[in-house]
Amino acid sequence: MKEIKIPELAESITEGTIAEWLVKEGDKVEKGDPVVELETDKVNVEVNSDYAGVITEIVQGEGEDVEVGDIIAKLDESGEAGADTSSNEEPKEEKQEDVKEEPKEDKKKEEATVENTEEAPKKDQKDDKKGDVIASPAARKRARELGIDLSTVSSRDPLGRIRPEDVDAAAKDTSEKKESKPAKKEAPKTEEKTEFDKPVERVKMSRRRQTIAKRLVEVQHEAAMLTTFNEVDLTNVMKLRSERKEKFIDKHGVKLGFMSFFTKAVVGALKEFPLLNAEIQGNELVLKKFYDIGIAVSTDDGLVVPVVRDADRLDFAGVEREIGNLGKKARDKKLAMEDLQGGSFTITNGGTFGSMLSTPILNAPQVGILGMHNIQKRAMVMPDDTIEVRPMMYLALSYDHRIVDGKEAVQFLVRVKQLLEDPYDLLLEG
Structure with missing residues (x-):
């Protein structure tokens, strides 16, 4: 009899929750076959069988928490699929002789x-x-x-x-x-005191949601988080996208979206204000000389932040392609650990859901996160005092005040605004 155990998953993952069994008792599996899907605080991973044989017992059921090394199932290498291993009946002849x-x-x-x-x-x-x-x-x-x-x-x-x-x-x-049974008049009324007076439904939080909740609270306790705001006129970005979208698709096979402009603008601003691309380790500042930009993606299971690696070395098409691939993997639950690890700065776009303004929470240990919001046409006063209707977006930069001063944060956000309002050079340089 062999035992199927939770293997070493990654350096930062030691436990998980059984999301779904891919086999049942009596099923025959080959070595390397996936037998269970495990939900961790970052991604869902499949656990494979190290042996070939028949599953004789599932030890841990769906929804149960397990740690690395825990036994989750037992397997008989010599068993036959569908065999009943739970009973050993005595021969009838022997019973008759006894009688x-x-x-x-x-x-x-x-x-x-x-x-x-x-x-x-x-x-x-x-x-x-x-x-x-x-x-x-x-x-x-x-x-x-x-x-x-x-x-x-x-x-x-x-x-x-x-x-x-x-x-x-x-x-x-x-x-x-x-409740459906008629109450007896002679019986005295007894009301049981409960937490709620009206119907409720209790749903266990997923491991990912528990981790998100824990880390967001930790950030608020550990970081001196502050948010500064600005607004950006996206007239030129929208004009440029309209002018280039057909040629861009024909040449690169992907659409020219807003995220590539924002990613490139953020990289440009980070190069000028490097403390926004740093993190604190003990009494030291770690100034990162790379630009791995996390892009927050909302899924049915919660928020994940896959990372666009070396965004400074990618052109606009490369950024769009990478964001598209990561977003699809996130929605299909195909993200790997390496897609989520690292990251030096994060961009989150609440505007896709209609958010007008928000204060994004830091993605620790990063010290900066840029929040994008809904694009709204508003009447704006131009430098020549004329009034024009412009597509405007509010931007929010949350930062860790322990290492980033207000002046630097404001200047960083202003630089992002400037790069977006004059995107032609950004596109050429990118």
């Missing part, structure tokens, strides 16, 4: 106890059923909290294992049945 050799005195005793044995099965079956319930530790804990008998809970799991959501569903059904 024939049974003395008469024993038969009398057996007849004397028949009446008692016939009355017992109902109770015994109930007790056996309760003892045979297969439930995850989280489900058992939830059942204790809600006072639910696990033997009354129906499992929606193909393997028959009861999950916390099954317990919640059973509790809901029990509550609805109680």
Whole structure:
């Protein structure tokens, strides 16, 4: 019998949550076949089997937390797919022989106890059923909290294992049945005090969401975070995109979007204000001489920040292509650890969801993050005192005041604004 364990995943990952089993008990797997999808605080990864054989037991169910080295399944290298390994029945002939050799005195005793044995099965079956319930530790804990008998809970799991959501569903059904029964007038009203007076639904936070919450709070506790704002006139960017979009697609095979302009503008400003491209390690400042720009991407499982490597060495088409590839990988849950590690500065675009203004939170250990927002046409007063309708966007720069002074942060944001409002040189130089 072999054991499938959680392997070493990456230097910064020591634990995860089982998101989905890709096999079931009785399935035959080959060496290297993926058997389970593991959710970590950064990406979902597949754990492969180190052996070929048949899965005889799944030790850890979906939704359970595991650490590196934990046993999650057992495998029989000599087993056959679909074989039942849970029972070893004795031959019928042997049982028959035992019956024939049974003395008469024993038969009398057996007849004397028949009446008692016939009355017992109902109770015994109930007790056996309760003892045979297969439930995850989280489900058992939830059942204790809600006072639910696990033997009354129906499992929606193909393997028959009861999950916390099954317990919640059973509790809901029990509550609805109680509410549907007419109240007896003679019975005194007793109101059970609960945390909420109205219906609620409890959903366990994913490991990624727990990590996001933990790190964002840590940043607010550890960094002296401050945000400065400005606005940028995107008239020339939109004009340039309109003029070049067809030729750009024909030549490079990708669209000329806004993110490449902002990425290039940020790189240009970081070169002039290097403290925004640094981080604090103990009593030292680490000034990074590279420009790996993180691009925040929202997915169904939470926010991830894949990194565009060496953005200063990429042209506009290279930046657009890389952002497109990373965004697709994020949505398809195909991001690898190397796609997320590192990064010297982050850009987040809340404007895609209609955000007008926000204060982005730092992506530690970085000390700067630029927030983009919705483009709105507004009446602007021009230098010659005329009024024109211009496409405007608010920009927000959050920074760590421990190493970046307000003057430098404001100048950095102004430089980003200048580069975006005169993008022709930016495109040529990029």
